Amino acid sequence: MKELKILAILAAFTAVLYWGVETYAHKVFYPPVAPADFTFADLHPEAQTASEVDRERREVLAMIEQGDPAAGRIAVETNCAACHTISADGIEMMSDEQLIAANGLLPPDLSNISSLYDEVFLMAFLKDPAEASFITSHTMHQREALAEAKAKSPEDSERLINDHVRTVDGFNNRVAGFFNKMPGYAWLGDEELANMLAYFRTIAKPINEITPREITMNACARCHSVDYDNMALKADMDALEDYLGVRPPDLSTMILSHGGGYLTTFINDPQKHLLGTAMPRVGLNEAAQDRVVAYLEEVGDPNIEERNRLGIWFVGYFLLLTVLAYLWKKSEFKEIGK
Amino acid sequence: MAELKKANSVGEWFDQRLQTTTLTKVLMTEYWIPKRINFLWSFGMVLATLFTVLVITGIFLMMYYKPDTQLAFYSVNYTIMHEVAFGWLIRHMHAVAATLIFLFIYIHMFTGLYYGSFKSGRELIWLSGVLLFVTFCAAGFSGYMLPWGQMSYWAAAVITNLFGEIPIIGPELVIWIRGDYVVGDATLTRFFMLHVFLLPVVIMLILGLHFYALRTPHVNTEEGEDCDFEAEARKYQAGDKKNSKVMPFWPKFMAEDIFVMCVVMTLFFFLVFYGYHFALDPVNAIPADPMVTPQFIYPEWYFLWSYEVLRGFFFSSDLGLIAFGIANVVFFLFPWLDRDPKVLPMHKRPYMKYWFWALMITLVGLTIYGKLPATGPNAWVGLVLSVSFLLLVLVLMPLLSSMERKKREREAA
């Protein structure tokens, strides 16, 4: 009885310590953010409610539905092929090396974009790439909040800003200038853009036929390498640094350092976690983004299955030993009346 | 040498040459342990087991680890975690054992404090124990640096920097410790040497001293009562095992220890497979980058309370450093800070029982606040906790214990 009481006290102290040092500290370090939003609601500033966003989204999708793929193909060939390869349709004006030399980084192959990226996002992206990928209004708003915090408590905001020095540099280089190497095509008009997206629909493979590695290559490899899977950076690192203000990290161990939950909200909207970061919102749809996260998990933490399988045996073995040891102890102690 | 008879068995052959029978008696079957103890007395052997786990897994890790700033991160996170068969298992075991051993060291240490096993004849057990604690801290700190992740690098930079605040010799001392002006390759290589060679060897030597120091005073009991070990041992050997107050180390005491060890190992492997995250800081999965300061820098959890004592005096880094210095040596002084020589468990001490739990709560509070950013109200909580800690150990411990002694003497008179 007394021993149980001692055990309870030990357990209670250990639990409080664990809660404080892990659970609570984690909450303070990484305050929870709103869940990932795959409707990209902020692209519809007029819409007040989720159903209004939904209605606007359906309008855009209906436009693409009615688009003319043949006209779209011509528009794409004229406007996009100088920088992007479309291997599914045999459109390749330059090699990857030449494209990297010309752009500093490899503009992604456009073959499968309508399966990988949210089409409503793509529409907004083609009109104004910087606005769509940085949600500048939203970022600006956070910057204002930061300035306000600075006025209130210089000490705290000093830390906030220090935390983001690198990203603020990136911000100045890129976001503040509303700058994206990808030109905007608002001037083509909605109808022509819808034609293009209708065309992309006709050439895209369904998502199930695209490997998670290919998705990651398409969406991330122009800025990030994945060393542990021999995925090379599809860019010139120095040019990338000039462009982004930072050298983007390798993604091999991101699943361990940031965790799947963080990656899910971060990739969906990087500004939520790193205010003013130069990492763009790439606009992957939910299915594609889940596959990217799963891929990063497979690369960064490949032993999950083996762990779960072996663990039961180890724990079971020692559980059995515990029972045997208990019986032996009982029999030894009986003789001495303890 | 006496004339040698032909040995009838392997055991006898060795006995003739090494006196194994006598040795077994001295170390095991006639090494007497009091019966009035509880499972907390098994934590010493639990610690010895976990230390063995650390040594064995450490040897395997060393086969693939590369102490070079260019290679270290990759050798741990790729070679060991991905390529080597069961490398991940070895690394998880090493990391979880390292974290658990500190939890159990604290439990073991505060058990000694609670039952008064640190004074009145048992000073050397306690002192060698504190020495073990300090050496383990050094081993933990040097080991944490080896994967060369962001937290390895920055915790090392921040903690070694502390030595720079020491008057006069500080700046030189930092360079001497780091082997360079900044934490770099020279630092990593020497910390590797410390972690895999010097500190483990020193730990083994101190362990020998710790165990030897236990022989003469024997271990304490739950009630702190005195016991005539020789008389009780004779009673036991005469066959009155039930009424004797003692039992032999082997097999009786170890029967309990092995049971507790099995429970701990079950928990241990559960954590190794399903709950290892607390032992491998996520930030350390990012390669060290001297150009990018992590948002939050904190040491391993077992250093947090003393780190918070340091930060607690936020208005004066000198005061903080003095307090930190005191926190790191004050346990050595406990046998003399307790002014009552009578050995009693805390629950039988009228004032010290409050003191003990106040100390425990203060340490937990310091640990929790030691991880949080020391800004705003946190800084003040840290100050209150740090001052409380110093008050508790430097003022209240001698004061309350001598009041207790006087009270007892008054009541006896």
Ligand code: HEM
């Ligand atoms: C990994 C390191 C350590 C190992 C392997 C170890 C091992 C042991 C063992 C086997 C015992 C006898 C059984 C028991 O009471 O648990 C013991 C007793 C003791 N140890 Fe340790 N110990 C370690 C660290 C420490 C530390 C850090 C302290 C205190 C600062 C300490 C203080 C004591 C005391 C006071 C006793 C006597 C307990 C009594 O008489 O009731 N030990 N230790």
